[in-house]
Amino acid sequence: MTREILDNKPQTNLLTDVWDQRKESFANAKSEPSEFRADELMGAMFRNGPGYHYIFDLYDLSLVHISPKVAEIHDLDPETVTFQDILNQVHPDDMPFVARAEEAAIRMFQDEIGIDKVKDYKISYCFRFRVKSGQYRLFSHQAVVLSTDNQGAISKALNIHTDISHLVSENNYQLSLIGMNGQPSYLNIDVEGPHSSAQSNNPKFSEREISVIRLIAKGLTSAEIGLRLTLSEYTIKNHRKRILKKSDCQNMSQLLSSGMLDGLL
Numbered sequence: 001m002t003r004e005i006l007d008n009k010p011q012t013n014l015l016t017d018v019w020d021q022r023k024e025s026f027a028n029a030k031s032e033p034s035e036f037r038a039d040e041l042m043g044a045m046f047r048n049g050p051g052y053h054y055i056f057d058l059y060d061l062s063l064v065h066i067s068p069k070v071a072e073i074h075d076l077d078p079e080t081v082t083f084q085d086i087l088n089q090v091h092p093d094d095m096p097f098v099a100r101a102e103e104a105a106i107r108m109f110q111d112e113i114g115i116d117k118v119k120d121y122k123i124s125y126c127f128r129f130r131v132k133s134g135q136y137r138l139f140s141h142q143a144v145v146l147s148t149d150n151q152g153a154i155s156k157a158l159n160i161h162t163d164i165s166h167l168v169s170e171n172n173y174q175l176s177l178i179g180m181n182g183q184p185s186y187l188n189i190d191v192e193g194p195h196s197s198a199q200s201n202n203p204k205f206s207e208r209e210i211s212v213i214r215l216i217a218k219g220l221t222s223a224e225i226g227l228r229l230t231l232s233e234y235t236i237k238n239h240r241k242r243i244l245k246k247s248d249c250q251n252m253s254q255l256l257s258s259g260m261l262d263g264l265l
Contacts, residue, residue, distance in 0.1 A: 012087040014099035019058070022106045025115055026058045027149040051139070051162035055146065056083055058154050073163070075132040091128035091136050094171075098141075100191040101125045101175045108177060108186065116152055118145045122178040126171045129161065137165040167217075168257045205246065212239045217256050 019026065052073055054066035061083040068078045074089050090098060105123050109115045123143040128136040142160040149155050175189040205213065208229075215225045222236040229236070240252070249255040 008092050009088060010090045010092040010095040012084065012090070012095065014095055015087065015102060016061075018099050018103045018106070022103070022110070025106055025110060025154055027153045027155040028059070029149070030057060030059045030062075049140075049163040049166060051160065053158060053160040054086070055156055055158050057156050064156060073131055073161070074129070089130045091130065094127040097173050097191065098125075098127055104175055104189055104191040105177060108189075113177070113186075115154075117183060118154060119148065120179065120181045120183045121145075122180060124176045124178055125174065126164070126168070128171070129163075131163070137163050138168055138171055140164045205243065209239055209243050209246075212236060213243060213255070216240070216252055 052067040052069035055064040066078050070076050070078050109118050129139045140162045144158050145154050146158050147155045175191050177186040179185040223233045226233045226236045247255050
């Protein structure tokens, strides 16, 4: 990939202005440290590529915790890095989309899903990040609210950024809200249009099939997946056939690309 050099910086105020305009959804004071479900959520998140995570406070955008791997990805010092430093790595052309995606997600929770269910969803979309080499790569952004205040306003959130450029070459520039704890999912939301056009989709794959898909994404063969799941290789091959049929994909590469963009993986 040719090294990209862009003189202009991303207009990060586009994102922070969205949060300021929707401040009623966010805590109006810095919350005290509390027991987070971060470890549990990290284990449930699928990451097939280099990346890092961090926890930040929505009140003042301060970082509560950040993975040391931010140094490997962005060449940023984990001891001194700020939330603004991370935003500055977003491709300038993608920042308007990031802002629209965040605005659409907030509108969905306020007007349709209910802000009281915000902790039951994973917010997912993709954008390009500048990495240590100076190149821009496509990353998956996954965000989960960890805590709310006594009024239910958002306090702290976990963000996970994963380089998926080895799996996906082009962004679909759409937002997905992935339901957890039995909640319905809203996939492929066009953030340019009215959010009411979003469709609620129950997961089309069974829990077993999702396990198979994730192991395929990690490069395991059918035989290896069978050993991992205590199933026969024949059973795994049948799962693969059903998965492709359900997804309307021609092959597993197409399925994995779609799953990463939709936020299902």
